[in-house]
Amino acid sequence: MTASDVAAGRGADGEPTLDRSVTLFQITLYGLGSMLGAGIYGLIGQAAGQLGSAVWMAFVVSMIAAMLTGLSYANVVSRHPKAGGAAYVTQRAYGIPLLSYVVGLAVVCSGLTSIATQSNVVAASVQKLLGLTAIPVWILAFGFLLLIAGILLRGIKESMWFNVLCTIIEASGLLLVIAVSVSYWGTNPLIEFPPEASHNGELGTIAILVMQGAVLTFFSFIGFEDMLNVSEECKDASRNVPLAIILAMIGATIIYMAVAISAVSVMHYSELPSELALVEVVKRAAPWFPPIILSVVTIFAVSNTALVNWIMGSRLLYGMSKQGLMPPVLGKVHPTRRTPHVAILTLLVICAVLSLLGDIKALAQATVLLLLTVFTVVNVALIVLKKRPGEKPGRFEVPIIVPYLGAAVCATLIVVRLFQSGGFAAPAIAFGLIAVIAALYFVTGAGKDQERLQRFIAQEEAAEA
Template sequence: MTPQALHRHIGLFALVIYGVGDILGAGIYALIGKAAGEMGNGIWMAFLASMVAAGLTGLSYASLGSRYPRAGGASFFTHHAFKSNFLAYVIGLAALSSGVTSMAAGSRAFAGYFTTLVSAVPVDLVVVTFCLVLAGVVIRGIRESMWMNMLCTGIELGGLLLVISVGAKFIGSVDYTSTVTVANPAGDLSFSLILSGAVLTFYSFVGFEDIINVSEEVKNPESTMPKGILLAVLIASTIYVTISLVAVSVIPAAELATSSAPLVDVVKRAAPWFPPIAFAFIAMFAVANTALLNFIMGSRLIYGMANQGLMPKVLGKVSRRRTPYVSSLAVLGFMLVLALTGNIASLARATSVLLLICFMMVNLALVVLKYRKGEPKGRFEIPAVVPVLGTVVCALMLSYAKIEEIKVAGAILVVIVILYFVIRPASISSNPANAD
């Protein structure tokens, strides 16, 4: 192990917790209401469709992760498959942009919850403190980050399990095939309706791809990575589908769609004895967990891109505790700028579009590598039809994205392209032999 290598602290259990915590995130606490507005009682179908898209791409990530356990994720895979500095740079920064946008949105959401409990504290002060604490944990070390992740995931998961436990007795009380909404009064169920709903609910599944970016800190990554990704997606999918069934069973879909805190309202209705303020704390931990894991992802992605030559070499430096501290400070700066401007709503809407583009490239990369002569196999191999289907499903979902989301994502990609031609990255190393 070279002096610049990261430290391998993460086992399978910690990796699954990392993945589950990242996928569950904060989105489900608000997204369930928006999904009910589009799908009525049939929101479980949208979650199942999203699960298929996430599952297919997750299999591709798992296979690539078993071949090349490298920080850099989608950027590394793209370059190794297509030998294109340009594509690797664009895909890497697209993934980074989605993560940092999510962190910035999360910091303001955390501040919003916090100031409802302690109104005397200025929002911007909470935002800055929140960002600095996250940076301190990440720079301190991956072990400390994993402990914080386990704590937050436990509380976050506990909140969702509470919803399931208090609402389970209501299951079976409604027609789960009804898709009647204000926009769809006849309740017409179509393939296009399910796909449109899936684009919305897909945001709840993003996060499994972040697992790849801690590959260099995972024990026995060739076998641990695929198991971690697949178990995380499976566990999160089961929770999502169950939550969607419980939510529309407790509260009518039309009422759920107008709620600003749908899961809080579900608990109020199903368990009026439970103190609502406790759910505010749970939501704060969910937001903090999402931001923490995106921070880890962003710092490792920049570190990996620096080692490839796509970023300045200084961003690839690690501390004596084997953490990429310079790239972590870069993420902190980027996060603070976005969070303090507060101008992040339109950027957040483009996250799913950017990630769907990244996922298409990852699936295509696996297809190319599977048919390249002399390319080594991994411990987890899948048929070529899986990444092909993953590409098709991602493309279908992109075709149902709203025009505003596509415009914002397109604007971000234009900025990334301009940066590429301004910076002119050096020749990249994508030699898998450098993984350790």
């Protein structure tokens, strides 16, 4: 590939390539926005019900647990900053196309359910906020999907700046909670456990309570997998993406801890509702504040989650196409906008159909199990690559104990989720999705295009030489 090809946005084959324009600032806010979802508004109340006023401890422990896998992803991206993300590193480590295909589509499925769910949440919120009761929710949801698709098709620059706007707004909502509550800090004790669960403060029981809370709050830090898939569009990705992963997780932890302390300071933990707890906190601490603003903040937070997941899913399909695991058309890049437009439009159709299904909570729980499985596979893949002779190290390397511990934590969470998912529906759907994805692999003949795969490998080897 010549310098003129790079400048013109073309690959070695003369085809348009993704636009490598994302800065460290943008990718950091991209990760932070992915983590600071609207779920925190209800999560605080649920976690306080388990841990009492010591809910802030759960965020510390869950951040440490999530950071293990986050550091593994940072290590992976410093070696292989590819749009295929988890599918690419799985193929690189194991050399099993079927496994890479299942891993890639499992992550895509998690994004699809999230986008479909968020579209209905935004539609219902807008309908209530603007009094548009005459317009069906499904029409508003489809309009929302068209809006996000339009932003994504416009370009990665526009998508990232929209993400920056949404992230600043959703972070401002949480910072508002902290600002109006800081004068209450110290009002209530910060280490007080529910009497029915604390058993007179026995250390072992307290440790179990904290771990249970950490399991609940662990998913607040999921977002590093989204960052991996845009690494091919980042400037100096092998340096900036690992740094952004760490900065985003630390930033999220600080905000989460401060919000948790604020919530249990303004209201006794026993008073916090399990839903929209932070809305009640603001009503108590700042009754003068218009509640409609928090509703708007929530809409932006939910919209941001949909945007991030859509970017992730489209880049995964693009990357898998380049590996020969998906049809070549999904690897097409628009010559002017430099976006994987076919992959973006494909997801639009699928998400529109899913949004019509209404409540897909069981499907969403199932894809969480799939994500944890993917995290386990990626952690083990990094171990394989670290032990393989001749593998070129990246600019950010972690000790091999990190992916070992990351895999152990994720495997443990899979077991916990199997027992906490409220029955066998979510596990059954998860296993069913894996079976369907595996069947698609054989039906579509994915991974059989050896010529395309070998060409891709040759390009990668030339780039790493």
